[in-house]
Amino acid sequence: MYHYPGALHMHTRFSDGSGSVEDLARAACDAGLRWIIITDHDDLQAKQYEGWLHDVLVIVGHEITPPRNHFLALGIDRVIDNRLPPQTFIDQVYDAGGFGIIAHPDERVKNSFKDIYRWDDWGIDGPRHRNGRTVGIELWNLMSDWGEHLTPRNKELIYFFPRLGISGPTPETLAWWDRLNMAGRRTFGVGGVDAHAFIRQTFWGKVEVFPYRWMFGTLTNYVILPERLPLDPAAAIHTILDALANGRSYFVNRLDGDCPDLTFHAVRGAERWHPGDTASLHGGPLTFVADVGCDAEVHLIHDGRILARGLRILRHSVILPGVYRLEAYRRGMPWLYTNPVYVTGKRREGMR
Known part of the structure; x- marks a missing residue:
């Protein structure tokens, strides 16, 4: 890319x-x-x-x-x-x-x-x-x-x-x-x-x-x-x-600080989905991968709420549909925002 x-x-x-x-x-x-x-x-x-x-x-x-x-x-x-x-x-x-x-x-x-x-x-x-x-x-x-x-x-x-x-x-x-x-x-x-x-x-x-x-x-x-x-x-x-x-x-x-080579995508096997893409859970769970290339607090946001956190890098598997995006902060200040990856698919039984 x-x-x-x-x-x-x-x-x-x-x-x-x-x-x-x-x-x-x-x-x-x-x-x-x-x-x-x-x-x-x-x-x-x-x-x-x-x-x-x-x-x-x-x-x-x-x-x-x-x-x-x-x-x-x-x-x-x-x-x-x-x-x-x-x-x-x-x-x-x-x-x-x-x-x-x-x-x-x-x-x-x-x-x-x-x-x-x-x-x-x-x-x-x-x-x-x-x-x-x-x-x-x-x-x-x-x-x-x-x-x-x-x-x-x-x-x-x-x-x-x-x-x-x-x-x-x-x-x-x-x-x-x-x-x-x-x-x-x-x-x-x-x-x-x-x-x-x-x-x-x-x-x-x-x-x-x-x-x-x-x-x-x-x-x-x-x-x-x-x-x-x-x-x-x-x-x-x-x-x-x-x-x-x-x-x-x-x-x-x-x-x-700059971030010219951000890594942020959902992955399953050899398939990848980047911001703006729509991925489906029907083929199994997805894993979100992020690397901002420098010291920063990274948040994976799911439907408006923080789902996972990391320092510089983040890797998190998901089984729920929704809207997933990335935010990052440096020295406590807002720094980076991605557009979402949209995930579709049925929710698992008993999960909300």
């Missing part, structure tokens, strides 16, 4: 970012990324730059941005009206052949840096008629997370030491994600940087909050591919978007 690092949810000068598409591509290359997804607010002008730029695959969607209920629309060629109700604009994205990601769903704090842009109705979680189609949730939005911690007293401190203002996905967001997948509503999770490289005037002059290059070294999504990424731009874009939509990915906060 091939793991390709990338970042999503970012803004250029076509909306409220400070950089050009080329600036973002160059910063992504410097950060070791292979792909980025630009999502300017209600704007698709960056689409003219789609393709390979500075050895980075540039993919362009847009962020539908009413006052609240933001949604990253991917795989479509027209801007969706942000005045529509959330359910309607989601349906229009899917009717146009695209898919999308619910952005920063659990914001709660308004301050001098940001307003509250939460997803108000968690009963709206995808198109009205899913028909097997998936939707994404931005489980962890770095800029939102940092902004939620900002206060008048700490703003200088966490500007210079931003790791102090980052705490990871909220428990409520993770629980929502698990409930949706347990209910059969396939939902993939991602980490978003929400990069703007804001320019702010301070008493010591203009400052950049935070540079694209720095942001691209934080929440990184690795797509998992069975073959190398195509060189043809259109084929490569389709491959990345298809992998994301099908949950063939994981994300890691590289501020606390």
Whole structure:
């Protein structure tokens, strides 16, 4: 399997970012990324730059941005009206052949840096008629997370030491994600940087909050591919978007270390199932195998609850169907999240 690092949810000068598409591509290359997804607010002008730029695959969607209920629309060629109700604009994205990601769903704090842009109705979680189609949730939005911690007293401190203002996905967001997948509503999770490289005037002059290059070294999504990424731009874009939509990915906060070669799969004999795959218990029990490649506390999550723990590595056999995913923590801080492996099959007699 091939793991390709990338970042999503970012803004250029076509909306409220400070950089050009080329600036973002160059910063992504410097950060070791292979792909980025630009999502300017209600704007698709960056689409003219789609393709390979500075050895980075540039993919362009847009962020539908009413006052609240933001949604990253991917795989479509027209801007969706942000005045529509959330359910309607989601349906229009899917009717146009695209898919999308619910952005920063659990914001709660308004301050001098940001307003509250939460997803108000968690009963709206995808198109009205899913028909097997998936939707994404931005489980962890770095800029939102940092902004939620900002206060008048700490703003200088966490500007210079931003790791102090980052705490990871909220428990409520993770629980929502698990409930949706347990209910059969396939939902993939991602980490978003929400990069703007804001320019702010301070008493010591203009400052950049935070540079694209720095942001691209934080929440990184690795797509998992069975073959190398195509060189043809259109084929490569389709491959990345298809992998994301099908949950063939994981994300890691590289501020606390990278994980470019994660091992996480279910195995039985010579068969393996990776994130996004569906395995069956009808052929017998499965064994989940994980290795994050460094010192970390590893949790195997089954239907939203911790099933097994390990240090760096984990190996655990299962006999129950459900939704299985991996979380890992470094120095007690959230670090890595995979999308689930879905396990089907009958429960054993007397087991619940």
